[in-house]
Amino acid sequence: MSHGNMNLTLKVWKQKNKNEKGRFETYMAKGISPDMSFLEMFDVVNEQLINEGKEPIAFDHDCREGICGMCSMYINGRPHGPKEGITTCQLHMRSFKDGDTIVVEPWRSAAFPVIKDLAVDRSSFDRIMASGGFVSVNTGNAKDANNILIPKDDADDAFNAAACIGCGACVAACKNSSAMLFVSAKVSQLALLPQGKIEAKARVLNMVKQMDEEGFGNCTNTGACEAECPKGISLENIARMNREYLSASLT
Amino acid sequence: MASSPKLNAKIPEGTIENKWTKYRSTVHLVNPSNKRSLEVIVVGSGLAGASAAASLAEMGYKVKVLYFQDSPRRAHSIAAQGGVNAAKNYQNDGDSVYRLFYDTIKGGDYRAREANVHRLAEVSGAIIDQCVAQGVPFAREYGGTLSNRSFGGTQVQRTFYAAGQTGQQLLLGAYSALQRQVGMGAVQLLARHEMMDVVNIDGKCRGIIARDLVTGKLERHFGHAVLLCTGGYGNVFYLSTNAMGSNVTAIWKAHKKGAFFGNPCYTQIHPTCIPVSGDHQSKLTLMSESLRNDGRIWVPKKQNDTRKGTDIPEEERDYYLERRYPAFGNLVPRDVASRAAKERCDAGYGVGSSKMAVFLDFAANTERYGKIEASKQNIHNPSKEQIIKLGKDVIKEKYGNLFDMYKQITGEDPYEVPMRIYPAVHYTMGGLWVDYNLMTTIPGLYALGEANFSDHGANRLGASALMQGLADGYFVIPYTIGDYLAEEIRTKSIPTDNDAFAKAEAEVQDRITKLMGIRGTKSVDHFHKRLGKIMWDKCGMGRNKEGLTSAISEIQKIREEFWKDVRVPGDANEFNPELEKAHRVADFIELGELMCKDALHRDESCGGHFRDEYQTLEGEAMRDDENFAYVAAWEFKGEGNFELHKEELKYENIKIAARSYK
Structure with a gap:
């Protein structure tokens, strides 16, 4: 099956499971079209490996349109690859040149153990959410939606923070493996809205505590997270969370 | 009944x-x-x-x-x-x-x-x-x-x-x-x-x-x-x-x-998706229906027109949805919009390199929004450039992420040129x-x-x-x-060493052993792609008796071949995405056969189910309420054997009528 005329060398992290040691393996990706997505290029390589009786490369992916947050490759030293504002599934091969060598690794963080090859376990994010990433309202208790008026700017800021897809690129990009951008996005979204203000203090304290327990590192304001975030989640959220945390700790 | x-x-x-x-x-x-x-x-x-x-x-x-x-x-x-x-x-x-x-x-x-x-x-x-x-x-x-x-x-x-x-x-x-x-x-x-x-x-x-x-x-x-x-x-x-x-x-x-x-x-075929670009494609991307609020759908009035969309003057454009359905225009339901796009493309009016696409154009509404915005901001006598700029900002706020997604996939900027779209399978x-x-x-x-x-x-x-x-x-x-x-409050938790659990687990284990043991020559995707092509060609936007009949026998052949020749690499006792896919595709193959049988038995056109044999002279779907106003509920009776039951649909509050969006 011929698709295009790009030939690439891939150096891909292979690791059988979280207990065994991993290593880089070299694969040739042949006949790649510039219109393919990066994951479609992996499909082609895997199809070829299967046809040769070899084991394909395991990687996480699902929606392939940049919203589910499942895909997670660290490409040439950058989460989601060389382009800004996109996920790996939205990265197209036209961003590479024929003959390129591409190094592909999993997210690396103590809080994201490798499951196999490029797939990692991000359930630590779910546990942080379970510690406070919500408004405590049971189904059926809500009043009419337009009884809560929210200034458009606040609603827009909350939406921008809520656009986080929980992919973990911020953690992978950070030299300290900090999850501050992820946690602050949820803290900010809910702190900006009147519905979320009531339990804002408990929320920020609990979520930060859980974040620390999961083994994420500290934030040293390098800003790599913001630069690599596929959804453009702003560092302002971290600043807002720090204010929230400080005021919650003092009272 | x-x-x-x-x-x-x-x-x-x-x-x-x-x-x-x-x-x-x-x-x-x-x-x-x-x-x-x-x-x-x-x-x-x-x-x-x-x-x-x-x-x-x-x-x-x-x-x-x-x-x-x-x-x-x-x-x-x-x-x-x-x-x-x-x-x-x-x-x-x-x-x-x-x-x-x-x-x-x-x-x-x-x-x-x-x-x-x-x-x-x-x-x-x-x-x-x-x-x-x-x-x-x-x-x-x-x-x-x-x-x-x-x-x-x-x-x-x-x-x-x-x-x-x-x-x-x-x-x-x-x-x-x-x-x-x-x-x-x-x-x-x-x-x-x-x-x-x-x-x-x-x-x-x-x-x-x-x-x-x-x-x-x-x-x-x-x-x-x-x-x-x-x-x-x-x-x-x-x-x-x-x-x-x-x-x-x-x-x-x-x-x-x-x-x-x-x-x-x-099956719902959604009218506004990014067209297929090659045989490597793994999935299709939707462009939200909300775009039809502000986008106008058109094709050139001339067949095989190869000019760029922006070079085709207004009077040479056919806004075919607005023409055919003046009451709802671009906002007709999805099945109607999809069929209309297919009709234009099949007739030779499609655009883009594959000719299997139509334009979704935001130029008119960008200008309209720009004028409103200029007036809101008290800008008097705004220049055309100013208007377009303001209009683009409005469009960006409403659909920014979709426009970015489109640009990423196609390499074209939809703020500058009309989007190319084509129907794709979206919902069942x-x-x-x-x-x-x-x-x-x-x-x-x-x-x-x-x-x-x-x-x-x-x-x-x-x-x-x-x-x-x-x-x-x-x-x-x-x-x-x-x-x-309320009737189960006396039922204690049933221990899972119960025979029924053991038997069900053994059946699953057998199937895994069987899949892993075939060690055939073709990947799971190979079978999935073949199944998909049959389904799209013969059980997609247009269906007919002949196509469905042949689809059923082709799918049966794929099923047989799958269980003889699929290759599932790796081990069953580990993270194995290929094994996951193999289970799913095996089930899709069986389902595909049932879908074709259901489509074949329903001798009418309704909604997303369009049988070529049952259409009006204008190409609209022709329902048969006398014979088909029922839910087809299929009972599984063994491999490839399904029995039809019917739940009659009674309309007591809405008068059943021909569906018109004209």
């Missing part, structure tokens, strides 16, 4: 306006102390699954949720773009519960159950209230109130939205509610688990067999009730807008264990047959959201999938499950 005693829809007595209110107040209740000992398994964590699991846990039930992704937030509801409908009438444009009910029945081409649809319209408003209370950041006006937009098949503005990421925001709301219950210890999450079979004991569903996708281990889970919230099966076509992992396996296993499958052939209206309580024909087994067949008839209206998923999970199942569980 031939039927089955199992096919009792259990629609409550009373007038349509009172059925749900009265039923809700009289349905059996389970007292709080009994709820604590009743276990509910929820399969799938999308809008329906997450909202049901959170709500049931809040009520006191013990809940387990399993999903094949690594987090509940990844479920494919996340990708829904445009919005969620609710009959709030915030725009004062004449909306009402009745109008939403009517639009949905008509949009579904008179093939949905009246009582279910009315209930859906009744609870729609509460969904918005609930989501806002959770902190879902819907779009708002400057005065702080919620904003609305229009979707296809309606003439009111009842769609609530959060840019082009409404599904994401609603799912994160439901996910938050779910995680809150996880934190309280009321819900147990089973990440990266796939349901492999349901376990029935003495005619009731009592649990499931699941596979831990990381270790490959099979597990037995008991439940007093099992809820399948596993979405649709559009991936039977290989290429669709569904996520790569979306599959039919859970509902197909249930079907083979006794749950009837309702209207399997009703068919699914497990359920009664008014959302229970399948297996007692104790429920299906919610896209996994059931219930509310959309033969065509779903835009922004109604989110509405239905959340209605089922937040506001229907918490009541209707009591009708069954």
Whole structure:
């Protein structure tokens, strides 16, 4: 099956499971079209490996349109690859040149153990959410939606923070493996809205505590997270969370 | 009419306006102390699954949720773009519960159950209230109130939205509610688990067999009730807008264990997707229907016109939807818009290199918005450039993420040139047959959201999938499950060393051993692509007797070949995505055959089911209400053997009529 005329060398992290040691393996990706997505290029390589009786490369992916947050490759030293504002599934091969060598690794963080090859376990994010990433309202208790008026700017800021897809690129990009951008996005979204203000203090304290327990590192304001975030989640959220945390700790 | 005693829809007595209110107040209740000992398994964590699991846990039930992704937030509801409908009438444009009910029945081409649809319209408003209370950041006006937009098949503005990421925001709301219950210890999450079979004991569903996708281990889970919230099966076509992992396996296993499958052939082909660019393509990307609010769809008036869209003057453009359907224009329902696009392309008016695309153009509305904005900002005599710039800003705020997505995939800038779009498989209206309580024909087994067949008839209206998923999970199942569980309070947890569990697990193990043992020569994708092509060519936008008949025998051949020649690499006792796919594709192959049989038996055209033989002279769908006003509910009778049962559809509140959007 011929698709295009790009030939690439891939150096891909292979690791059988979280207990065994991993290593880089070299694969040739042949006949790649510039219109393919990066994951479609992996499909082609895997199809070829299967046809040769070899084991394909395991990687996480699902929606392939940049919203589910499942895909997670660290490409040439950058989460989601060389382009800004996109996920790996939205990265197209036209961003590479024929003959390129591409190094592909999993997210690396103590809080994201490798499951196999490029797939990692991000359930630590779910546990942080379970510690406070919500408004405590049971189904059926809500009043009419337009009884809560929210200034458009606040609603827009909350939406921008809520656009986080929980992919973990911020953690992978950070030299300290900090999850501050992820946690602050949820803290900010809910702190900006009147519905979320009531339990804002408990929320920020609990979520930060859980974040620390999961083994994420500290934030040293390098800003790599913001630069690599596929959804453009702003560092302002971290600043807002720090204010929230400080005021919650003092009272 | 031939039927089955199992096919009792259990629609409550009373007038349509009172059925749900009265039923809700009289349905059996389970007292709080009994709820604590009743276990509910929820399969799938999308809008329906997450909202049901959170709500049931809040009520006191013990809940387990399993999903094949690594987090509940990844479920494919996340990708829904445009919005969620609710009959709030915030725009004062004449909306009402009745109008939403009517639009949905008509949009579904008179093939949905009246009582279910009315209930859906009744609870729609509460969904918005609930989501806002959770902190879902819907779009708002400057005065702080919620904003609305229009979707296809309606003439009111009842769609609530959060840019082009409404599904994401609603799912994160439901996910938050779910995680809150996880934190309280009321819900147990089973990440990266796939349901492999349901376990029935003495005619009731009592649990499931699941596979831990990381270790490959099979597990037995008991439940007093099992809820399948596993979405649709559009991936039977290989290429669709569904996520790569979306599959039919859970509902197909249930079907083979006794749950009837309702209207399997009703497939929604969405008119506005990014066209296929090559044979490497793994999935298709939707461009939200909300774009049809502001985008005008056209093709050149001349056949085989190779000029760029921006070079074709106004008078040489054919705005064919506005021409054919003046009352609804670009906002006709999806099935109508898709067929019209196919018709133009088949007739040689398509654009782009493949000629299988039409234009979706924002130029006119960019200019209109620019003028409004200039006037709002007190800019007098604005220049054309100023107007366009202001207009683009408005478009960006409404659809920015969609435009970026388009640019990323096609390499073209839709702010400057019209988008090229073509229909693609998007949603399946068919699914497990359920009664008014959302229970399948297996007692104790429920299906919610896209996994059931219930509310959309033969065509779903835009922004109604989110509405239905959340209605089922937040506001229907918490009541209707009591009708069954109230009778189960004396049932103790059944130990999973029970024979029925052991037997079901052994069957799953046999199938895994068999798949791993074939060691054939072709990959799973090879078979999936072949199946998809047959389905798209012969059971897609246009279907006919000859094509469907040959499709059935071709699919049977693929099934035979698959089980002889598929190659599944690796080991069964580890993380093995190829093995996961093999299970799913094996089920898709069986489903494909049933879809073709259903499409073949339905000698009429309705909604998304268009039979070439049944159309008017103008190419519109020709329904046959005398012979086909029923739900086709198929019973599994052995490999490739399905028996048809019929649930008659009675229209007591809406006059059944030819569907016209002219």
